[in-house]
Amino acid sequence: MMSDLTERQRLILALIVRDYTETAQPVGSARLVEHYKLDLSTATVRNEMVALTETGYLRQPHTSAGRVPTEEGYRYFVTHVVYQADLPDTARHTISHQFYQARQDVEQWMPLAASILAHQSKAASLVTAPHAERSRYKHLELISTQGRQVLMVLVMTGGEVSQQLLTLAEPVLQERLSAAAITLNTICTARTTEEIAALPVRSDALEKDILTLVLADMNRGEQRVSGEIYLDGLTNVLSEPEFLESGDARRAIHLFEERSLLQDLLARAMPNGVGGVQVLIGGEGKWEELKQCSVVLARYGIPGQATGMLGVFGPMRMAYSRTIPTVRFMADLLSSLVSETISGEENEQ
Amino acid sequence: MMSDLTERQRLILALIVRDYTETAQPVGSARLVEHYKLDLSTATVRNEMVALTETGYLRQPHTSAGRVPTEEGYRYFVTHVVYQADLPDTARHTISHQFYQARQDVEQWMPLAASILAHQSKAASLVTAPHAERSRYKHLELISTQGRQVLMVLVMTGGEVSQQLLTLAEPVLQERLSAAAITLNTICTARTTEEIAALPVRSDALEKDILTLVLADMNRGEQRVSGEIYLDGLTNVLSEPEFLESGDARRAIHLFEERSLLQDLLARAMPNGVGGVQVLIGGEGKWEELKQCSVVLARYGIPGQATGMLGVFGPMRMAYSRTIPTVRFMADLLSSLVSETISGEENEQ
């Protein structure tokens, strides 16, 4: 693998990737030598470029232009050059600091993560809220609003909260609702959907109806592939030249706005548990819309219990050497946040 | 006002606006006559065009191009031609139907509203969740997650729910937390921030600390200008020619992604209570970024209690005759949803 290329070829490939990601212009031999102070002549560089072109890592847009990395070129760069790179300490500190300041505001965590990712990578970012495949009932609250309208707030272990508005057949007093909530809380707390479904049917009509809705809601939660999706930094990506012309790239943005498509992408791209950082370059042949784009994805959280995803989306020509370490670091950070928050099933009371 | 223009001039202006919004091409006299089967010669139309150009409602991009509406032209069109127009029944039914299907899922209301607006107007939409300037305490819930970590869920009248994660000095059992929550609920329910602040200080340390956080949270809520912001349909607007070239338009999109800027825009554009539909054409000289764009805004909700905003954003050349009635209808619809949900202060228990 590694010996596929000589040390010097790797250097030249890396420099071309770097220069191209910055300028979006094909890179010529002369520019490479003078701009990066190589102790080589342009001719030598050109010879190496020919080799790299034959191996399939570079290509020429046309006869007399400089070289541009191919998808394979980017992939080589990602796997052999920057994949193990660490995020500089200054960046780690900045990020940790921002999260420290927002540590109380659970609702801010996801948008904050998206915002940081977008700023650091200068591309578009997405973060999904942590989501459990099988979560347990934690607490139910019934709040009478007006007449027959009741707001039902359901909290799950793991901190997921869902609201639902229901209309009863006839008006019910708040006292009655509170009593029902207390009863249901007693019998349901810490139970899974299946366990609740297996309970004997309630004799009280109100409790029975509510329980049906609770079950429906829990089921709906388990059907979902991911938690809520947070996006940021779309404008970063809009000013990139790739997105100004070819409608291809614009269709990719559509993929990101349409939540259902995005869910599908995430599900297919990251089937397995928490692991390393996934880099999808040019859609990898599977996504027509992502032909000119790249996505850097990672899963965070605690595998059996609650996980979410985060990622960065940008032109194929993205700053991988910055983005990949950032995504990895943020995934670790969110993982630790989740494990601090989550109600473990062992020490549950 | 009305007599500013003759009937025929109004017709021609309206047709030019309509044609231009559809094609994005300057409209010539010949096209106008044959395409809309006018019983006039092109020369007559041209004479009227000269008049409209002199009044400032039309302009020519260059000598031998057709006419394009000016900002004043659009404004005349909006105020005198389409402002009172009603949304066709079929559209009303489609929209009502979609809301009917989602009536239980409170969390879906806002994104659904944004999605419908975006589809109907074929532009970008924004909706802010209803937000009360002065809301009242409704219910507090304290949930132990792990060791010293506690998830605090605070529900306000009007249905706003906020979550906060707090770390206590020492671990506390769930029983203790529930007891504290019940005590606080008893003394705080239905009270405003000021009223709660005026209560005698709690002797219990835990209750005192929690109450401080509750107050901080309520204050933070009251500081905010609006509820959460939901966006949709940005991609609709991206494919418009205006946004492909001039960076101006792209900067406008940035305005929409940066929540703080957007808050400012909303606050300055819609200072007063629920009223008619506001149409901002070309930024009205106040927003440099919106020079080529228009925004159609409306406030919904119940003035003294909880209000939110909704709007549509697109190129100045937008389909006002469709957008304005849609925004008005949606504002009414959301208003009725809010008044069904909200806990009135009178019939509060």
Next chain:
DNA sequence: ATTTAGCACTCTCGGCACGAGAGTGCTAAA
């Protein structure tokens, strides 16, 4: 008093040729 036909005029836009410049690949020398 309007409306309309006719016409000259102006400006944009696409196509085309052309030269400058960038960057290459190859060969032959170091």
Next chain:
DNA sequence: TTTAGCACTCTCGTGCCGAGAGTGCTAAAT
């Protein structure tokens, strides 16, 4: 193995030209 030298190729900006679109004006028609 590296490098200097050079011929070659292709893009891109510029300027020119003609076609076409749309106008404004004038004079005739209603």
